[in-house]
Amino acid sequence: MSTGTGTGTVTRALFVNEARLMSRTPAAIIFPILFPVIGAIVIAAIPAARQPLEPFGGFSVAQTYIPVLVIFALTSLALTVMPQIVGSYRELGVLKRLRTTPASPGALLTAVVGLMAAVSTVVTLIMVLVPAALGVGLPGNTAVFALMTVLSMLAFLALGAMLAAVIPSSRVASGIGSAVSVVMWFFAGLWFPRAQFPDWLLVIADLTPGGAAARGMLDATLGAAVGWQPIAVLVGWTLLGVAVAVRTFRWE
Numbered sequence: 476m477s478t479g480t481g482t483g484t485v486t487r488a489l490f491v492n493e494a495r496l497m498s499r500t501p502a503a504i505i506f507p508i509l510f511p512v513i514g515a516i517v518i519a520a521i522p523a524a525r526q527p528l529e530p531f532g533g534f535s536v537a538q539t540y541i542p543v544l545v546i547f548a549l550t551s552l553a554l555t556v557m558p559q560i561v562g563s564y565r566e567l568g569v570l571k572r573l574r575t576t577p578a579s580p581g582a583l584l585t586a587v588v589g590l591m592a593a594v595s596t597v598v599t600l601i602m603v604l605v606p607a608a609l610g611v612g613l614p615g616n617t618a619v620f621a622l623m624t625v626l627s628m629l630a631f632l633a634l635g636a637m638l639a640a641v642i643p644s645s646r647v648a649s650g651i652g653s654a655v656s657v658v659m660w661f662f663a664g665l666w667f668p669r670a671q672f673p674d675w676l677l678v679i680a681d682l683t684p685g686g687a688a689a690r691g692m693l694d695a696t697l698g699a700a701v702g703w704q705p706i707a708v709l710v711g712w713t714l715l716g717v718a719v720a721v722r723t724f725r726w727e
Contacts, residue, residue: 489586497590507551508598511544512605519606534693537611539668541602542692546627546663546685547656548598553631554652554659557591558638562645565725588632595628615698623691623701626709630684631659633716640724659685669693681705684712 497504518524524536561584564570573583603620607613614620635652642648660666662680669689672680680686687708694701 486582486585486589489583490589493583493586493590494593497594504552504556504594507548507556508594511548511551512598512601515541515544515602515606516609519609519611522610525610534668534670534697535611537606538696539664539670539693541606541611542689542696543660543663543665545599545602545624545692546688547660547665548602549595549624549628549631549688550656550659550685552591552595552598553628553635554638554656555635555649557587557632557635558642558648558652559645560587561636561639562642562648565643566645584636588636591632591635592628599624614692614696616695616701619701620692620695623688623695623705623709626691626706626713627684627688630688630709630712630716633713633720634684635716636720637716637723640720643725659683659688662686663689682708684709687712 518537518540521536527535527538564583570583603613634655638648638652638655642651662683662685663669664672669677669680669686677686681690681704687705691701691705691709694705
């Protein structure tokens, strides 16, 4: 019992320290946070963007792109920022030195992942609640939307952990994470609405974390039933990412 309590205390202390460090050097998360937040607010503030449109499959522009911008923020933090932080700690020898202290590398990684999850949650709330106050309204099925957001966050964080595990360089991990994020954004419908995807592309997209996240969030936004497939895809990618990260992670 005392060991668990000690570990929890150390992890909380590391979490607070990581948050303090991030507040002192916020440049790494400004783009992942400000771009999607500003984009969601601007879209929500345009009356015409709140009207359903046929090319968007009956969604409004706001309903279509706010979930996509949420995915943009989640992927940027999980696939780009987190691998860069972990990689820099490995390159600087921080993880190696922590192995001889009560503040274990595992506790530090838990703190980093927890911080990314906390920031992602706050950003998501802002991107949903502010547009709702501007007239877009809350998702038709708020509970399912929240569930899909959490599952998406876990899948992206697991993939970010996998990148941090298999790629030793922080810059390379961040670069590859950015490239993977771009693929996720495409399948989520950032450049072309998913309603305009041909059937074959939609099938492929729905097997990726980005596409599955978008499908689940969009269905929840309209209040439609969310099928088992996006949930299964996100859970599957989460398990895969965690399994690879655990088996391949190196402290130095």
